[in-house]
Amino acid sequence: MADKKLIVVVGSTGNQGSSVVNTFLKDTAWRVRGLTRNPASSKAKALSARGVEVVQADMDDISSLSAAFRDANAIFVVSDFWGIYGALVQQNKHTSEQRLNLLAGESELQQLKNAIDAASQVPGLERFILSTLSNVTKWSRKKYTHVYHFDLKARASAYVEETHSALWAKTSLFQAGLFLNTYVESPNFIPHKVNNDIFQNEDGIAQFITTMAADFKLPWIAAEEDTGPFVKVLIQEKPGKNLIAYREWATLREMVQAFQEASETKSEVVVVPRSQPNEFLPPDLKLEIDEGFLYFEEFGYEARDDPTIIHPKDLEEPPKLETMEQYFRKRDFSQIFST
Numbered sequence: 001m002a003d004k005k006l007i008v009v010v011g012s013t014g015n016q017g018s019s020v021v022n023t024f025l026k027d028t029a030w031r032v033r034g035l036t037r038n039p040a041s042s043k044a045k046a047l048s049a050r051g052v053e054v055v056q057a058d059m060d061d062i063s064s065l066s067a068a069f070r071d072a073n074a075i076f077v078v079s080d081f082w083g084i085y086g087a088l089v090q091q092n093k094h095t096s097e098q099r100l101n102l103l104a105g106e107s108e109l110q111q112l113k114n115a116i117d118a119a120s121q122v123p124g125l126e127r128f129i130l131s132t133l134s135n136v137t138k139w140s141r142k143k144y145t146h147v148y149h150f151d152l153k154a155r156a157s158a159y160v161e162e163t164h165s166a167l168w169a170k171t172s173l174f175q176a177g178l179f180l181n182t183y184v185e186s187p188n189f190i191p192h193k194v195n196n197d198i199f200q201n202e203d204g205i206a207q208f209i210t211t212m213a214a215d216f217k218l219p220w221i222a223a224e225e226d227t228g229p230f231v232k233v234l235i236q237e238k239p240g241k242n243l244i245a246y247r248e249w250a251t252l253r254e255m256v257q258a259f260q261e262a263s264e265t266k267s268e269v270v271v272v273p274r275s276q277p278n279e280f281l282p283p284d285l286k287l288e289i290d291e292g293f294l295y296f297e298e299f300g301y302e303a304r305d306d307p308t309i310i311h312p313k314d315l316e317e318p319p320k321l322e323t324m325e326q327y328f329r330k331r332d333f334s335q336i337f338s339t
């Protein structure tokens with residue numbers, strides 16, 4: 001055991017982290033420590049059964065992170081903006097002065113700072129991989145200032161650079177593209193075959209209803225499959241990379257075409273005006289999402305003007321990944337269409 005390298009994975013029960021776990025479990029040169037708030041959960045127990053050293057840690061508690069990071073050769077850190085936002089909604093934290101999405105972002109930033117501070121104290125650490133996103137306020141030159149789930153992650157990566165030079169020298173940034181699973185799992189994004197007063201859809205077409213324009217290129221990733229292969233390459237190659245990670249660079253319409261091929265169901269994008277209310281999103285979150293979509297179109301999801309950004313093809317050995325269509329072929333379409 002002692003001769004194996006140790007990777008510590010924050011978010012090991014989630015999309016990105018589980019993929020990192022799966023990749024490193026297959027490599028006998030590594031052992032894997034997976035962090036969770038609840039080692040008794042079914043996901044955590046399943047990791048344990050597969051040989052992961054499951055350790056309890058909470059990103060709100062820096063001492064738990066310091067203990068969990070002990071002896072790490074590599075650390076992968078991801079934060080969960082939407083989980084924090086959901087918890088604030090449950091706790092009914094809304095007041096007229098406090099936007100919950102801003103509160104969630106601030107909480108996410110503090111969690112990331114805790115993980116960064118703890119990682120900076122690990123003596124033998126060789127590589128730190130931070131899951132982050134681009135700074136919308138900065139790269140849109142303050143045109144869009146409400147995309148907190150991007151901005152606060154970007155502030156965390158800036159924090160590594162500004163306050164922890166030794167850790168920064170071992171760091172690579174992993175920017176996950178848009179998750180494909182959102183478009184087959186999340187009620188707000190999955191295709192609908194509804195036929196009502198607003199949407200005439202008598203032919204049973206699978207409609208992806210969105211406020212995002214359909215014909216500009218985006219990075220698409222199957223986070224639960226692709227994160228691990230990318231993170232492994234980032235650990236093997238030199239640090240200092242800022243990777244926009246994706247399996248295909250495609251428009252929303254092309255992604256929906258891949259869904260159509262896989263599902264053998266006629267599928268289309270329906271772009272609705274941003275002024276139309278959304279039954280699933282409170283106004284503050286709708287503004288955050290709509291501004292995000294406009295930013296992706298005008299400035300690039302990854303901030304196309306950021307000179308540090310690299311694409312998968314710029315890696316020395318880019319991982320071999322499946323296509324979007326292959327991803328969709330593995331879905332249970334009857335379940336998607338019954339949601």
Ligand SMILES: NC(=O)c1ccc[n+]([C@@H]2O[C@H](COP(=O)([O-])OP(=O)(O)OC[C@H]3O[C@@H](n4cnc5c(N)ncnc54)[C@H](OP(=O)(O)O)[C@@H]3O)[C@@H](O)[C@H]2O)c1
Pocket residue numbers: 010011012013014015016017035036037038041044057058059060078079080081082083111133149176177178179180182223
């Ligand atoms: N959807 C997209 O298109 C997209 C694209 C790029 C980036 N993202 C970002 O991806 C992030 C979510 O990542 P994901 O989808 O990989 O995660 P996920 O599947 O939503 O799972 C969340 C993970 O975070 C862990 N976690 C949450 N709070 C924690 C805490 N306080 N301490 C320790 N662990 C904690 C959870 O572990 P336990 O519950 O076991 O404790 C779980 O493993 C979000 O911040 C989102 O902004 C999303």
